[in-house]
Amino acid sequence: MANDSVLMPFKDRDHAHQSCLEKALDQAVKNCESSGVRLTPLRRRVLELIWGSHMPVKAYDLLDQLRDEKIGSAPPTVYRSLDFLLEEGLIHKLQSLNAYVGCGEPLKHHTSQFLICRDCGEVAEMDDPDIQQVLSRKAESLGFQVLDKTIEIQGLCEKCIAG
Amino acid sequence: MANDSVLMPFKDRDHAHQSCLEKALDQAVKNCESSGVRLTPLRRRVLELIWGSHMPVKAYDLLDQLRDEKIGSAPPTVYRSLDFLLEEGLIHKLQSLNAYVGCGEPLKHHTSQFLICRDCGEVAEMDDPDIQQVLSRKAESLGFQVLDKTIEIQGLCEKCIAG
DNA sequence: AATGTAATGTTATAATATAACAAATTTATC
DNA sequence: GATAAATTTGTTATATTATAACATTACATT
Numbered sequence: 451m452a453n454d455s456v457l458m459p460f461k462d463r464d465h466a467h468q469s470c471l472e473k474a475l476d477q478a479v480k481n482c483e484s485s486g487v488r489l490t491p492l493r494r495r496v497l498e499l500i501w502g503s504h505m506p507v508k509a510y511d512l513l514d515q516l517r518d519e520k521i522g523s524a525p526p527t528v529y530r531s532l533d534f535l536l537e538e539g540l541i542h543k544l545q546s547l548n549a550y551v552g553c554g555e556p557l558k559h560h561t562s563q564f565l566i567c568r569d570c571g572e573v574a575e576m577d578d579p580d581i582q583q584v585l586s587r588k589a590e591s592l593g594f595q596v597l598d599k600t601i602e603i604q605g606l607c608e609k610c611i612a613g
Numbered sequence: 614m615a616n617d618s619v620l621m622p623f624k625d626r627d628h629a630h631q632s633c634l635e636k637a638l639d640q641a642v643k644n645c646e647s648s649g650v651r652l653t654p655l656r657r658r659v660l661e662l663i664w665g666s667h668m669p670v671k672a673y674d675l676l677d678q679l680r681d682e683k684i685g686s687a688p689p690t691v692y693r694s695l696d697f698l699l700e701e702g703l704i705h706k707l708q709s710l711n712a713y714v715g716c717g718e719p720l721k722h723h724t725s726q727f728l729i730c731r732d733c734g735e736v737a738e739m740d741d742p743d744i745q746q747v748l749s750r751k752a753e754s755l756g757f758q759v760l761d762k763t764i765e766i767q768g769l770c771e772k773c774i775a776g
Numbered sequence: 777a778a779t780g781t782a783a784t785g786t787t788a789t790a791a792t793a794t795a796a797c798a799a800a801t802t803t804a805t806c
Numbered sequence: 807g808a809t810a811a812a813t814t815t816g817t818t819a820t821a822t823t824a825t826a827a828c829a830t831t832a833c834a835t836t
Contacts, residue, residue, distance in 0.1 A: 456755070488833090490783070509823070524786060529824065534783095545708040546763045548792095548823065563748075565757050574755070584747045585726075585766065592619070592737070593771030594728050600709045602763040603748065608756030651802085653814070672792070687817065692793065711792065711823095 457562065458554030458575035460607045461504055471501045477556050478540050485538065492522055496531040497552070500541055505571050506549030544573065546602045551575070563601040569610035620725065621717030621738035623770045624667055634664045640719050641703050648701060655685055659694040660715070663704055668734050669712030707736065709765045714738070726764040732773035 461467075478497055482489040489497075499515055500507050509528050516522035522531075532550060535541040540556050543549070544564060551573050553562075560577040567573070581601070589596045624630075641660055645652040652660075662678055663670050672691050679685035685694075695713060698704040703719050706712070707727060714736050716725075723740040730736070744764070752759045 455751075460755075488782080490832095492784075522784085524784095525824065526786085526826090527784065530784080545765075563751075565752060565755065567757075568760060574757075576751070576755075578747075578751055580747050581744075581751060584741075584743050585764075588618075588726075588739070588741055588744060589728060589766055589768065592623075592728065592739075593774065594730075594737075594766070595769040595774055596766055597731060597768040599767070600763060600765040601748075602708075603752055603757070603759055604761040604763070605752065606758040606760065611756065611758055651813080653801095655815075685815085688793065689795090689817085690815065693815080 455578040455580075456574065456576045457560070458504070458552075458573075460565075460567070460572055460574045460609065467503075471498070474501045474552055474556075478538075481538060481540065481556050487534075487538065492516075492527065493531045493534055495519070495521065496528065497535055497540055500535075500550055501552045504551070504573060506544050506547050506551050506566075506573055508549050512550075542575070544602060545600050546604065561599050561601075564603065565607070566602060566604050567607035567610055568604055569606055572607060574607070618741035618743075619737065619739045620723070621667070621715075621736075623728075623730070623735055623737045623772065630666075634661070637664045637715055637719075641701075644701060644703065644719050650697075650701065655679075655690065656694045656697055658682075658684065659691065660698055660703055663698075663713055664715045667714070667736060669707050669710050669714050669729075669736055671712050675713075705738070707765055708763050709767065724762050724764075727766065728770070729765060729767050730770035730773055731767055732769055735770060737770070 475494070475498060478489055478494070495516070496512060499512055509525070509532060512532075513522065513525060513528045516528065522528060532541070532543075536543060538556070539559070540553055541550050542553055542562055542564070544551060544566065547566070551564075554575045555577075561582060563576050563578060563581055565574040565576070585599065585601075586596060638657070638661060641652055641657070658679070659675060662675050672688070672695060675695075676685065676688060676691045679691065685691060695704070695706075699706060701719070702716055702722070704713050704715055705725060705727070707714060707729065710729070714727075717738045718740070724745060726739050726741060726744055728737040728739070748762065749759060
């Protein structure tokens with residue numbers, strides 16, 4: 451029962467987060483090299499902090515952590531890094547939470563749909579062709595040209611339902 | 614070419630906004646009567662201001678207008694009214710804009726998908742069964758229980774494409 | 777090294793939203 | 807109708823999220 455459209459699933463107990471994080475940073479380095487942009491230490495650290503878990507992270511929480519580490523001192527520092535990472539497709543912003551998560555497939559151009567668990571806070575990312583298609587088809591039938599989509603489903607993940 | 618799933622279409626030049634607004638207020642009165650809640654003058658006025666156009670309205674713009682009219686003086690006034698109207702399903706919040714629009718079908722329980730024109734700013738509301746179904750089915754297949762959905766499509770409406 | 781560009785620092789402020797408590801208004805009960 | 811209870815609104819203060827504007831530093835190119 452493979453499910454290609456899930457870019458970032460909800461995590462099991464045995465999720466090997468260290469390697470998961472390393473892979474994310476690896477991909478970020480690759481992405482930036484091929485784009486000819488600079489993944490500076492600051493930007494890299496912000497990405498690393500966002501990837502600290504699979505929870506959405508708030509800008510000012512990042513700022514607090516950076517301040518503790520004596521790097522990045524004020525809001526613009528963080529927001530500029532976030533803007534950079536968003537533009538490079540390395541992270542996503544969740545509009546319904548004003549928070550940020552790492553992108554599950556940074557090397558692949560895609561749009562996303564997010565599942566947000568209201569109990570544990572974890573976020574899963576998918577890019578489902580059926581969802582994309584039905585939305586595109588509908589928009590098109592109304593003469594609407596789609597430029598971007600915000601799709602965030604709030605609810606309860608399997609683990610939390612199981613209790 | 615009826616399209617039942619469109620609760621609030623993009624508007625033509627000949628859109629009769631006065632009657633549109635009156636209908637919205639009428640429905641709000643009905644809704645509140647049947648729910649046994651109070652559509653106070655303040656709440657009614659906020660709803661009216663939101664229905665002033667089919668553009669999303671910002672909380673602090675509402676506040677400015679209320680101040681001009683010497684009713685409602687501080688942010689909590691506005692936010693409380695907005696919370697009330699949201700709870701009653703008389704308005705919706707657009708998460709990607711931090712702004713509010715009137716609900717196209719307040720008397721009918723529904724979820725919504727929004728089309729937001731980046732050129733003219735107008736918003737259309739739909740509740741399309743195909744979209745709902747594909748999202749629900751997908752969530753379900755992942756063991757996810759849906760509680761709420763945020764679906765906002767940004768792009769260009771037909772009028773703006775035509776120029 | 778000199779120069780231009782990109783990135784970061786710094787200060788200030790804008791924009792969005794809520795907490796906490798007081799006063800007024802409405803509703804329910806006597 | 808007077809009183810008590812509940813709801814709504816007022817008021818002050820503050821929290822949270824984000825950007826503007828300009829200075830400084832780091833890096834890249836010549």
